[in-house]
Amino acid sequence: MAAEKLSISKAINASLRTALENDPKVLIMGEDVGKLGGVFRVTDGLYKDFGEDRVIDTPLAESGIVGTAIGLALRGYRPVVEIQFDGFVFPAYDQIVTQLAKMHARALGKIKLPVVVRIPYGGAIGAVEHHSESPEALFAHVAGLKCVSPSNASDAYWMLQQAIQSDDPVIFFEPKRRYHDKSELDRSAVPAALHAARTARAGTDLTLAAYGPMVKTCLEAAAAAEEEGKSIEVLDLRSMSPIDFDAIQASVEKTGRLVVVHEAPVFLGTGSEIAARITERCFYHLEAPVLRVGGYHAPYPPSRLEDEYLPGLDRVLDAVDRALAY
Amino acid sequence: MTAESTARTPRRSSKRTSAKKSADSTKTATAAKSATAAKTAKTAAARADGPELVQLLTPEGERVEHPDYSIDLTPEELRGLYRDMVLTRRFDAEATTLQRQGELGLWASLLGQEAAQIGSGRATNPDDYVFPTYREHGVAWCRGVDPTNLLGMFRGVNHGGWDPNENNFHLYTIVIGSQTLHATGYAMGVAKDGADSAVIAYFGDGASSQGDVAESFTFAAVYNAPVVFFCQNNQWAISEPTEKQTRVPLYQRAQGFGFPGVRVDGNDVLACLAVTKAALERARTGQGPMLVEAFTYRMGAHTTSDDPTKYRRDEERELWEAKDPIQRLRTYLEKTGAADDAFFTALETESDALAKRVRDAVRNMPNPDNMAIFEHIYADGHGLVDEERAQFAAYQASFAEEGN
Numbered sequence: 001m002a003a004e005k006l007s008i009s010k011a012i013n014a015s016l017r018t019a020l021e022n023d024p025k026v027l028i029m030g031e032d033v034g035k036l037g038g039v040f041r042v043t044d045g046l047y048k049d050f051g052e053d054r055v056i057d058t059p060l061a062e063s064g065i066v067g068t069a070i071g072l073a074l075r076g077y078r079p080v081v082e083i084q085f086d087g088f089v090f091p092a093y094d095q096i097v098t099q100l101a102k103m104h105a106r107a108l109g110k111i112k113l114p115v116v117v118r119i120p121y122g123g124a125i126g127a128v129e130h131h132s133e134s135p136e137a138l139f140a141h142v143a144g145l146k147c148v149s150p151s152n153a154s155d156a157y158w159m160l161q162q163a164i165q166s167d168d169p170v171i172f173f174e175p176k177r178r179y180h181d182k183s184e185l186d187r188s189a190v191p192a193a194l195h196a197a198r199t200a201r202a203g204t205d206l207t208l209a210a211y212g213p214m215v216k217t218c219l220e221a222a223a224a225a226e227e228e229g230k231s232i233e234v235l236d237l238r239s240m241s242p243i244d245f246d247a248i249q250a251s252v253e254k255t256g257r258l259v260v261v262h263e264a265p266v267f268l269g270t271g272s273e274i275a276a277r278i279t280e281r282c283f284y285h286l287e288a289p290v291l292r293v294g295g296y297h298a299p300y301p302p303s304r305l306e307d308e309y310l311p312g313l314d315r316v317l318d319a320v321d322r323a324l325a326y
Numbered sequence: 327m328t329a330e331s332t333a334r335t336p337r338r339s340s341k342r343t344s345a346k347k348s349a350d351s352t353k354t355a356t357a358a359k360s361a362t363a364a365k366t367a368k369t370a371a372a373r374a375d376g377p378e379l380v381q382l383l384t385p386e387g388e389r390v391e392h393p394d395y396s397i398d399l400t401p402e403e404l405r406g407l408y409r410d411m412v413l414t415r416r417f418d419a420e421a422t423t424l425q426r427q428g429e430l431g432l433w434a435s436l437l438g439q440e441a442a443q444i445g446s447g448r449a450t451n452p453d454d455y456v457f458p459t460y461r462e463h464g465v466a467w468c469r470g471v472d473p474t475n476l477l478g479m480f481r482g483v484n485h486g487g488w489d490p491n492e493n494n495f496h497l498y499t500i501v502i503g504s505q506t507l508h509a510t511g512y513a514m515g516v517a518k519d520g521a522d523s524a525v526i527a528y529f530g531d532g533a534s535s536q537g538d539v540a541e542s543f544t545f546a547a548v549y550n551a552p553v554v555f556f557c558q559n560n561q562w563a564i565s566e567p568t569e570k571q572t573r574v575p576l577y578q579r580a581q582g583f584g585f586p587g588v589r590v591d592g593n594d595v596l597a598c599l600a601v602t603k604a605a606l607e608r609a610r611t612g613q614g615p616m617l618v619e620a621f622t623y624r625m626g627a628h629t630t631s632d633d634p635t636k637y638r639r640d641e642e643r644e645l646w647e648a649k650d651p652i653q654r655l656r657t658y659l660e661k662t663g664a665a666d667d668a669f670f671t672a673l674e675t676e677s678d679a680l681a682k683r684v685r686d687a688v689r690n691m692p693n694p695d696n697m698a699i700f701e702h703i704y705a706d707g708h709g710l711v712d713e714e715r716a717q718f719a720a721y722q723a724s725f726a727e728e729g730n
Contacts, residue, residue, distance in 0.1 A: 053518060059548055064507055064541030071511020074496070075519070095538070098501050099508070102485070106497050109702035110489040143703050143711070167705035195709065242709035 003186040009042050009179040011153035012118075014187075015160040016043060016080065020050050023078060026164060028055045029065055030082030030118075039084055040120060040179055062092035069115050070099055078114045080164060086121040087130025087300075093138070100169045101144030112167040116160070120176035121149075122213045122263050123310055126303045133300050134264035139171045140241040140273075147240040148194060149173035149212035152183040155198075155238060158191035166194070173240075175213035195239035197247035203233035206257040206323055209248055209274060211237040214261045214311060221316040232320065240270050248274060249281045256287035257323045261311050266294040288326035291319045377575045379589040379621050382596040385649040387657025389596075397600040401664035407448065407595050408659060409673055411440040411652045414464040416677040417473045420684045421463075421480070425630040429688050430480045434461045438593070438625030441651030442558050444468060445598025446526065446620070449606055453494065453523040455516075457509035460498040461558075462528050469495040473680070474687035483694050503529055503536030506555065510542040513551035513609070524609035525553040526602070532563025534579065535571045543583040543615070552609035554602065555580075555617045558592060560624035565637040580617035592622030593651040623649075696722060 006014070019026045028043055028050075034057035037044030047055040058065050062083060069079035083089045089096075096117065103113050123132030140147045146168055150156040156174070163170035192198060200215055201222050208218040215236045222232035233251055237243060252258050258278055260271035271292035278290055293311045301309045380395050399407075418436050425433040436443060439461070447468025450456060458465055466476055470493045478484040479498065486497035499505035509527030516523055533539050534557060546553050559576055561568055568576070580587030590601045598620055605616040623646035627634050659665035700715040 059541070059544050061541040061544060063538055064510075064545050067504065067507025067538060067541065068511030068514060068545050071508040071513070072515045073511075074490070074508060075512045075515030077515050077518070091537075094501070095504065095507065099499075099504055103497070104705055105702045106485040106487070107490060107702075108484065108487045109705070111491065112705045146704070146708070168708075242711075244709070245713075 003184040005182050005184050006153050007180045007182050008150065008153050008156045008175065009040060011156040011185050012042050012160055012174065013044060013046070014185075015157045015164075016046060017049075019078075019080070019161065019164045020046065020054055023164075025076060025078045026054070027072060027077050027079045028082070029058050029069055029079050030056075031058060031060050031065070031084050033057060033082050038082060040176065042118075042120075042174075042179075043082065062088055062090075063095050066092040066095040066100060066115075066117065070095065070103070070113060073113050073115050074111060078116075078164060080116040080118060083117060083119045085127075085131045086119055086133040086135055089117075089119055089135065092117075096139070096145070096169075096171070097142050101142045104168070105144060113169050114164070114167050115169045116163045116166075116172050117169070118160075118172045118174060120174045120179070122173075122175055122177055123300065123303075123306050124177040124213070126306075128303070129300070132303070132306065134262065134295065136171070136173055136240050136262075137264055137269045140270060145169055145171055145241060146195070147171045147173065148238060149175060149240065150238065151175065151178070151200075151210075151212055151215035151236050152181075153185045154183065154189070154191075155236075157185050157187070158189075159194055159238065162191065162194040173212055177213050178216060181216070192238075195242050195244060197238055197244035198236045199233065199247075199251070200236040201232070201234040203231040203255065205231045205255055206259065206320055207233045207235060207248070207251040207255045208259050208261060208316065208320070209235045209237055209251075210261040211240060211270075212262075214263060217311060217313060218261055218316060221313050221320065224313060224317060225320055230320065230324065243270070243274065243277075245274075245277055245281065248278055252278055252282045253285045256285055257326075258286070258290045259293060259316070259319045259323055260290065261293045261316055261319075262295075263310055264295055265297055266292040267297045269294055288323040291323050293319045377577070377589055379591045380597045380601055381591040381594050382600060383594045383654055383658060385593070385654050387654045387661060389658065392597070392600075395597065395600040395604060397596050399596070401662075404655070404659060404664050405669060407444055407599070408652070408655050408665065409676075410444040410448065410464070410467060411595060411655070412673055413677055413680055414440050414444065414467050415652060416681055417467070417684055418463055420681040421477060422626070422630060424477075424685065424688050425480070430477060430630075431482050432480050432629050432631060434480075434629045435624075435626035436461050436463050438623045438646065438651070439558055439560055439620075440464055441595035441655075442556075442592040442598050442620035442622045445595040445600075446528075446556050446602040446618070449599050449602035450526060451523065451606070453521070454606060455494040455496070455509070455512055455523065455525045457496045457505040457512070457525065457527045458498055459502075459505065459528050459530060459533070460500050461530075462498070465528065466493075466495055469493040471495050473684055474691075477684070477688050478691065481688060481691055483691055503533035503539040503542075505529070506533070506539050506542035507545070509553050510546045510549075510551050510615075513546065513553035513615075514549050516552055517549065522610050523552070524606040525551075526556050526606065527553055528556050528558065530557065530563065531559040531561065531568045531571055531576060532566065533557075534576050543580070543585075543617075546615035547584045550612070550614040552612070553615045554605040554609055555615060556602065557617065557619045558622055559619050560592075560622050562624050562628070562634075562638065564628040564632060565634075567638075575619070577617055577619035580615075585615045585617065587617035587619065589619045589621055592620030593646075593649045593654070595651055595655060622651075
């Protein structure tokens with residue numbers, strides 16, 4: 001099949017459809033995912049084609065959604081649950097962290113929890129409070145969970161396929177501000193491993209590492225830097241747990257400089273962990289400290305201020321300049 | 327009898343609680359004598375003097391009838407229930423002792439709740455699925471889980487570790503109420519499969535305040551899931567009496583969610599068996615969830631770390647001692663000739679043997695290998711775990727090398 005061009009939300013929809021077709025144990029669960037097709041229409045048409053037994057409109061109770069998904073997984077199902085917005089996941093946080101993440105280990109491996117929790121995350125859509133957060137570090141910190149985030153249609157399709165096929169719980173962070181960005185999807189391709197980073201742009205002077213919505217921002221920054229004669233490599237990390245440190249290390253050994261970019265607050269964030277580990281691994285290759293660009297230690301601001309809060313092209317380039325100045 | 331039950335001087339008066347328990351006690355006896363009254367109470371909403379409970383065997387060991395729930399057991403079956411309760415109590419006492427001897431880090435005793443657990447546990451079919459709290463030692467016994475398997479987590483060698491699917495008995499859940507959602511989800515799956523089995527979720531009076539329990543009621547009702555919510559109201563959530571959890575009898579909560587609830591004498595093994603059987607059958611036949619409130623009493627401490635003398639009176643415990651689940655069945659067995667001295671003597675011997683087996687098993691339970699820290703975190707593996715496992719192994723090995 002030839003490559004087709006479609007949006008990230010349509011690619012996720014196609015991936016869910018494929019999963020429902022291929023495996024009768026796959027279920028879609030969440031608030032408004034049925035007739036409405038989800039508030040972002042990501043599950044559009046699935047209810048109509050697969051019925052209410054497979055595409056389940058749930059009561060408005062996030063803990064209940066994840067808790068019952070755990071029970072369904074114990075019964076042999078593979079639930080894919082949708083949390084409507086990033087800021088709404090916390091009622092389910094206990095079930096995810098205390099139950100979902102640990103149950104496989106508590107049973108000494110005798111039971112598996114193949115549950116995918118899809119969370120549209122991140123800002124820049126002018127939303128009201130609790131609709132623009134980036135809580136991925138709070139999940140990546142928890143052993144037993146895997147956390148991934150696609151940045152394009154192809155990854156959205158394939159990474160979701162892999163997440164659903166995984167016997168581990170996977171938190172699937174969807175870059176909601178990029179839902180409508182179109183890119184190529186080749187459904188006949190052999191996908192990369194779920195947790196492998198990808199070189200989105202090759203370069204020699206500095207490495208920008210990002211995932212999800214910030215990959216595009218970093219690519220734009222690299223293009224702008226090129227005009228100034230700087231060769232920037234962009235790594236799309238794709239996975240926040242596990243993190244492909246080998247790929248980052250290989251890139252940094254080449255460029256000697258690393259800037260990590262995410263929307264989430266930098267304090268104790270994904271970038272902090274990367275900075276620490278890459279400093280250990282690449283101490284003698286580094287020409288500059290690893291820098292982080294991200295949100296501040298502040299509640300996500302009202303949307304009129306979010307452009308100032310979120311890393312944009314200029315803030316990424318500012319960090320690039322600072323790293324190159326060493 | 328646990329160490330906590332030793333009589334001590336009450337440290338503060340609690341006249342209100344004491345008076346209430348007295349009223350309950352009197353009412354229980356009255357209810358047993360009047361089936362008509364019981365029925366009236368069951369259909370009526372909360373009466374001023376509190377609800378009746380389903381009872382088939384009085385604290386005095388009298389068989390009584392109930393208009394909605396009946397049971398007809400052979401002498402062998404009756405002896406079986408008695409044996410289950412006696413062995414469970416013995417195992418439980420042994421575990422408490424082992425904790426006192428330092429062999430276990432903690433133990434949550436089920437003392438006093440044997441009837442609720444054996445009655446409901448024996449009501450399940452092999453293909454039903456059980457989601458316990460951390461105190462369901464009697465239910466585990468009924469499901470065929472070896473008692474020694476329950477002790478690993480309390481000794482600190484694992485967090486459970488048994489295969490839930492071997493006996494359809496899920497791992498103990500320590501965070502209060504979470505398992506009711508797992509049970510409900512599992513039951514939703516049973517319904518999707520078109521299977522005719524049922525699920526039973528255990529929880530307590532404290533858990534009834536948890537959001538997860540309320541959410542599980544909502545999900546179960548909305549999807550008509552074949553799940554029985556079995557609440558052992560043992561009157562105390564550590565130090566907080568049921569009055570701190572609810573202003574209505576707990577079984578009445580079900581009505582607001584759209585399914586029936588019933589209160590059963592939780593110290594009456596026959597009533598617990600009959601009511602749970604009916605509730606499970608109801609679930610199996612597509613009639614949806616039901617809430618069973620087993621009205622019982624935690625005779626011991628919350629756990630071996632707790633000191634009930636700080637918050638409750640011995641008089642209250644004495645009132646419940648008179649309603650002991652094992653004694654009342656023994657009285658009935660003796661009175662009806664369903665069991666003779668030889669049976670009781672043989673059971674004593676079996677009980678001693680079980681206690682010895684448990685003692686030996688715990689004392690010989692090996693510590694896990696150090697590398698177990700890194701085992702079974704993920705089914706499909708994880709790069710960071712691999713890296714840290716290797717670092718840890720190298721670190722450990724470095725001592726061995728220095729030693730040589």
